[in-house]
Amino acid sequence: EVQxxxxxxxxxxxxxxxxLSCAASGFTFSSYWMHWVRQAPGKGLVWVSRINxxxxxxxxxxxxxxxxxISRDNAKNTLYLQMNSLRxxxxxxxxxxxxxxxxxxxxxxxLVTVSS
Amino acid sequence: xxQMTQSPSSLSASVGDRVTITCRASQGISNSLAWYQQKPxxxxxxxxxxxxxxxxxxxxxxxxxxxGTDYTLTIxxxxxxxxxxxxxxxxxxxPPYTFGQGTKLEIK
Numbered sequence: 001e002v003q004x005x006x007x008x009x010x011x012x013x014x015x016x017x018x019x020l021s022c023a024a025s026g027f028t029f030s031s032y033w034m035h036w037v038r039q040a041p042g043k044g045l046v047w048v049s050r051i052n053x054x055x056x057x058x059x060x061x062x063x064x065x066x067x068x069x070i071s072r073d074n075a076k077n078t079l080y081l082q083m084n085s086l087r088x089x090x091x092x093x094x095x096x097x098x099x100x101x102x103x104x105x106x107x108x109x110x111l112v113t114v115s116s
Numbered sequence: 117x118x119q120m121t122q123s124p125s126s127l128s129a130s131v132g133d134r135v136t137i138t139c140r141a142s143q144g145i146s147n148s149l150a151w152y153q154q155k156p157x158x159x160x161x162x163x164x165x166x167x168x169x170x171x172x173x174x175x176x177x178x179x180x181x182x183x184g185t186d187y188t189l190t191i192x193x194x195x196x197x198x199x200x201x202x203x204x205x206x207x208x209x210x211p212p213y214t215f216g217q218g219t220k221l222e223i224k
Binding site: 035037044045046047050059060061062095101102103104105106107108109 | 148150152154158159160161162165166171203205207210211212213214215216217218
């Protein structure tokens with residue numbers, strides 16, 4: 001069974017940093033592209049970033065480019081999202097998701113709240 | 117960037133009804149479209165991909181169709197567990213992987 005478990009969310013002040021993790025199991029992690037998608041309270045889904053299977057290629061939404069960094073450790077079956085210079089508008093549940101095009105499997109999400 | 121517009125934004129229907137949700141892309145996306153279902157407090161769930169291919173384990177009352185810029189998700193006979201929010205997502209031209217704004221399906 002595919003499992004994706006996010007962690008690392010919490011309350012952070014504007015301008016602060018946070019690193020999210022997504023622990024993967026039940027599939028060959030190193031073979032799959034991975035994504036981060038976020039959802040602000042009461043709002044829709046917004047794609048944030050993706051990384052290819054070996055970590056050599058990444059892409060970002062314009063709203064996070066230059067502030068967020070996606071990475072992965074295939075030896076630890078873990079996906080990361082380093083979030084710097086956080087803003088109030090980054091407040092959201094952050095989901096990790098698996099696969100290259102359609103997002104076939106999702107974690108349960110971790111809540112990031114940016115507030116003073 | 118390709119924009120995705122869903123309609124309606126909300127919809128009230130009864131158990132047993134046939135329901136259709138539409139997703140329009142700002143340019144042709146060659147069936148590179150997925151549909152997701154999300155229930156409150158839960159992660160999204162993939163229902164269909166490539167516009168009309170049913171994900172494994174998804175009931176056959178869900179179907180998808182369309183071409184070019186216009187796509188539809190149809191639920192042939194609503195069940196109580198189908199009341200949720202539905203999103204379309206294009207993956208024809210990425211990044212970004214654009215989602216529609218969502219359609220909330222409520223019980224009448």
